[in-house]
Amino acid sequence: MDPAEIRLLAAGTALPGPPIDNAALGRRFGMDALWEQWVDAFIGTRTRHLALDLESGEQRDTLADLGTTAGERALAAAGTDPAAVDLVVLGTATPDTLMPATVNVIADRLGIDDVTTYQLQSGCSGAVQAIDVARQLLSTGRHRTALVLGGDVIAKHYDLTADLRTVPPAELVNYVLFGDAAGAAVLSADPAAGPTAVRASFVQLAGRGRAPGQVLEWFGPVDRHSGRSSAQEDYKAIEETVPLFAEQILHRLLAEAGWREGEVTHLLPPQLSTRMTARIVERLGLSGAEEISCVGETANTGNALVFFQLEQVLPELAPGDRAAAIAVESSKWIKSGFALERV
Known part of the structure; x- marks a missing residue:
């Protein structure tokens, strides 16, 4: 298939x-x-x-x-x-x-x-x-x-x-x-089940030689009193890297879907924070695409964010509309995204 x-x-x-x-x-x-x-x-x-x-x-x-x-x-x-x-x-x-x-x-x-x-x-x-x-x-x-x-x-x-x-x-x-x-x-898997097709999706590790931008610890009885912080964030590294990766992800999605930039009608950008998202959207330069964001109200909900964006965008898609979704993981630096088209 x-x-x-x-x-x-x-x-x-x-x-x-x-x-x-x-x-x-x-x-x-x-x-x-x-x-x-x-x-x-x-x-x-x-x-x-x-x-x-x-x-x-x-x-x-x-x-x-x-x-x-x-x-x-x-x-x-x-x-x-x-x-x-x-x-x-x-x-x-x-x-x-x-x-x-x-x-x-x-x-x-x-x-x-x-x-x-x-x-x-x-x-x-x-x-x-x-x-x-x-x-x-x-x-x-x-x-x-x-x-x-x-x-x-x-x-x-x-x-x-x-x-x-x-x-x-x-x-x-x-x-x-x-x-x-x-x-x-x-x-x-049934094309007749609905009008929104997943035209492309990919996940790519990009962390070789890069220090983790985020660490989330698990503690057991042996090391729970180690004094290590359970969660750490290298926000400066994230600020520098995520916009660059977002641009690379967009270009790959367009290539895999066979689309041009001007054909993207909806953009689902990374949702680390509203300030970061605004910088990313500006860098991507998809002026004709509607931004689908929720992070100002929900904060960064990690792996739930994409679904809040989907919940917003799916009812909006008209025949011929195309949506590009971008996500970057900073823990060991992963690029990912998918493309949707209303057929």
């Missing part, structure tokens, strides 16, 4: 709890008014949703909780019965447990069984990896309908006792950049 005949039918998302603005976050960690000014000037994120209750420290939602809700919504939007799903793929950097795999917990809750499942351990490119894997497997003819999931719960890495006035920038940025969420999409 031609991979270009794979259809993306619908998307669904899930957010935990109410939105938390920068003022509320600052009050919880004892930051003054300059905190809000700093976040607005350098990050631009206005709100985020957290699976963690900031006052009690209790985790209210797991990735499986959010993934199940997102999966239910995507299946309902696609008009697909869970019994029709024969492939489930999840991309995440923060599974609930090392075992069992969170993808299997979600499948169980959705009533999906006797199917092929995969869980991909990855950062912001994980959702695109999941879409790419599903597309390739559907094109073999062995599978007909795939539920693709992505999401992260980063709040469990928060140290609620931290004095943010003394936290190094590489750690401080994690408190404002990220939010928690999950998303899902339904893909079909």
Whole structure:
């Protein structure tokens, strides 16, 4: 089967709890008014949703909780019965447990069984990896309908006792950049199932010789008191590298899809922060394309972001419209993207 005949039918998302603005976050960690000014000037994120209750420290939602809700919504939007799903793929950097795999917990809750499942351990490119894997497997003819999931719960890495006035920038940025969420999409090998075709998708490691831009630790009983930070971000390296990679990804997507720049009607750019996204969009120079962004309201939700963008763009696509989605992972530097066309 031609991979270009794979259809993306619908998307669904899930957010935990109410939105938390920068003022509320600052009050919880004892930051003054300059905190809000700093976040607005350098990050631009206005709100985020957290699976963690900031006052009690209790985790209210797991990735499986959010993934199940997102999966239910995507299946309902696609008009697909869970019994029709024969492939489930999840991309995440923060599974609930090392075992069992969170993808299997979600499948169980959705009533999906006797199917092929995969869980991909990855950062912001994980959702695109999941879409790419599903597309390739559907094109073999062995599978007909795939539920693709992505999401992260980063709040469990928060140290609620931290004095943010003394936290190094590489750690401080994690408190404002990220939010928690999950998303899902339904893909079909039947060209008649829907009008939105996946015209191209790819994932490429680009980290040889590059230091990681992001590190997320796992701690066990042996090293949990090691003193290492659970999450670190080299924001300067990310600022320098992500726009360059985004441009390279766009050129590759256009080449694989056989499109010209002026034919892209919708752009789904990387969503690290609103400030970074604005710089990337300007660099890409697709003046005629509508930008599909959500990071100002959701914050960076990692592997859920692409699905929030899909949820926005799919109802907007008219016959002949073309959308390019770009994601860059900074942990060990991965380029990824996919292209959609409404046929």
